[in-house]
Amino acid sequence: MKNRVFSRIKGTGTYLPERVVSNDEVASLLGLPDEDVFRVTGIKARHWCHPEQTCSDLAAEAARRALSAADLSIEAVDAILVSTTSPDTIFPSTACYLQQKLKARPVAAFDLAASCTGFLYGLSMADSFIRSGQYRCCLVVAAEVKSRYLDGTRKSSAMLFGDGAGAAVMVRDEGIAAADSNKAPGILGIRLYSDGAYRNLITVPAGGSKLPGSAETVENHLHAIELKGSQVFRTGVKRLSVAFADILREFDLKVSDITQVIAHQANARMLRAIANRARLAPTQMFSMIEQVGNTSSASLPIALDAAQGQHKFAEGDLILLGAFGGGLTWGTALIRW
Structure with missing residues (x-):
């Protein structure tokens, strides 16, 4: 074989x-x-x-x-x-x-x-x-x-x-x-998505070829992050909770099969909303946002490292990763530790 x-x-x-x-x-x-x-x-x-x-x-x-x-x-x-x-x-x-x-x-x-x-x-x-x-x-x-x-x-x-x-x-x-192979440790599957129709939800308008840096862009604060909070909240929660359900269905798993879910630490309210929509038990969703805030793409590996250090999962456990951000981009990963 x-x-x-x-x-x-x-x-x-x-x-x-x-x-x-x-x-x-x-x-x-x-x-x-x-x-x-x-x-x-x-x-x-x-x-x-x-x-x-x-x-x-x-x-x-x-x-x-x-x-x-x-x-x-x-x-x-x-x-x-x-x-x-x-x-x-x-x-x-x-x-x-x-x-x-x-x-x-x-x-x-x-x-x-x-x-x-x-x-x-x-x-x-x-x-x-x-x-x-x-x-x-x-x-x-x-x-x-x-x-x-x-x-x-x-x-x-x-x-x-x-x-x-x-x-x-x-x-x-x-x-x-x-x-x-179903019992092997490692990356079982990663699913990535994007939808450019939502590109204006999170942006830094200036500094690229579309709007090069100038005295005017600096004066108008166009090199700073612009974020449409309520729209990001609704869209991110919906897209990520659906993506979680999709990858579990693809691998014929139930929510209860997952030891720990580690998601992008966007804000605490979003983590709670995603957990509720995905029907996670209170102990399944990892959060450390209180002391580190939203560190953008670094938040997922930082949270993964912290969860491992706190022994939230062990060898052989299934963990589910998820993130969403500007673009709009989002994705999930299923891992056997």
Whole structure:
């Protein structure tokens, strides 16, 4: 019987900047009482970078911790994928900055931009690289410095976003007989979606070829995140809860078969709404948003790393990942740990 090849996550890592920003500080910028920030978002604090820190600095720290957890050196890595929409520079890619900081050998290194769903897009690409035999080990990092793109007068975004990075080391796992493949650890399936009709729900209007940076764009705060909160809430909750149901149906699973659901930490109200629509038990939906805020594409690997550290799942358990973000993009991943 022919053996099948799987990819699996061997190690995860997180880095959060040292600077902790409380709701008092954010609320004072917005002219709100700090209790309103927590009531609306479920966030009590978030981490923001110091002025000298860059996206690749955060990525490098998370990557080193993931490699250490995997008990691998950077020499084992065949490809570096970085999810970010707050890169060091437009080009070269943040992945190339990261490659240099990790002192990696000459390997494939590139960025991908799928907003808050970016880590799942990177995970899917790494899974495909490994299953095809092109690479044996991929480093997938999501790193965001969203504090540089906030306008303190915009309540919908200024109270939400934090900075941080999360990383996963993915490796090839072979020698699994096809008959036993349903019990094998690793990525069982990743499903990705996008709908450009909703592209204006979350945007940074200026800085690209459509609207290059100028004194006028800076004066009008067009390099800051614009977010249509209520529409993002409704659309994100609906799309992700349906995607969860679809992937469970595809693999002939019930909600009760899943040990832990780890979703993009957008805000606490959205996590509760998704859990309710998906009919999850209270213990199934992981949340750590209180202390880190919304770290965009980094939130999923940061939450995955935290959930593992808190022993929310064990070897052989099924976990379900999900994310949604600007584009509109969304996706799910089913993993046997």
